[in-house]
Amino acid sequence: NEYQNIYKQLIEKRKIVLTAHASPDGDTIGSCLALYHYLIQFGHQVKIISPNVAPKFLQWISGYEQITIYDTHPGIAKQEIDEAEFIFAVDYNAFHRTGEGMSILLENASAVKFMIDHHPNPADIFEAKISDTSASSTAELIFRFIEDLGQLEKINKELAESLYVGLLTDTGSFSFSINSDKPYIIAAFLYNTGIDIQAINQRIYSAFTEGRLRLTGYAISEKLVVNNELRFAYISLTKEDLNRFDHQNGDTEGLVNYALGIENIVAAALLTEKDDKIRLSFRSKSSFAVNKIANEYFEGGGHKNAAGGNSFLSMQETIEKLNKIITQYKSEINAVQL
Structure with a gap:
């Protein structure tokens, strides 16, 4: 399956760039950071690029400071894309979702391109993709990816917090239409890793300026x-x-x-x-x-x-x-x- 296909290409240590969509939300930022915390455990050199800055209520997530913001540092972002061996589109399915300037760099990049996303009608530009419109969030797909590989022990506190943010925000605090019990099962697993659910909710929903x-x-x-x-x-x-x-x-x-x-x-x-x-x-x-x-x-x-x-x-x-x-x-x- 696609999980195994992507994993086999990442057995050796690689230079990987994870990319978020423009006007980043909790799922694209949480999912990028979850993948970051997962991949660095295997010795990969991982960079994250976001087209623009995330809302302040997401900037507390562990690893956010590692993200390159294309709008303010286009030169650094270009270098990271040019040097990448693999590029992931995370929570979006066509490069135009990253904005005009960044999308051109991604389209012209020589790296192998992967996609992990739950939106319909993905572009036909990816060598491999994990695409499921029935999933509640991209965070759910990343959890399923790790689970399918039998590596749930890799989900540490930082990874669990990132996944929970993606799951929480893209389901509207579990209030949107959900097609299975999987998001609740994942939330329970993440809770049992020891993350502070109450604190995460407060940081996201009780931090208005x-x-x-x-x-x-x-x-x-x-x-x-x-x-x-x-x-x-x-x-x-x-x-x-x-x-x-x-x-x-x-x-x-x-x-x-x-x-x-x-x-x-x-x-x-x-x-x-x-x-x-x-x-x-x-x-x-x-x-x-x-x-x-x-x-x-x-x-x-x-x-x-x-x-x-x-x-x-x-x-x-x-x-x-x-x-x-x-x-x-x-x-x-x-x-x-x-």
């Missing part, structure tokens, strides 16, 4: 739009809105879930203005699939109930486009029983 809390309140009270007829809600945040509250990477994490949490709402979106585009995050309940909207209309993709995309129109034009699209799905949305 004042600016982030005020931004959350402003987004809900002033920028939330609810269309009860379409059972759709959205929040839009311009650069001016973000700057007003000293926005930092990760401050909008989870905002879209407040919109989705409204009674009888089936689909929700968060629109965030970036320098050259509008970033859209979609969430949905039950059987309504938002990834098809992200894929067909906004150059994106993702899971059935959680997806993302981009618009290169203005904020107002993007909102108008989105409302027209949602209107086309009115009958499908209204058929959803909650």
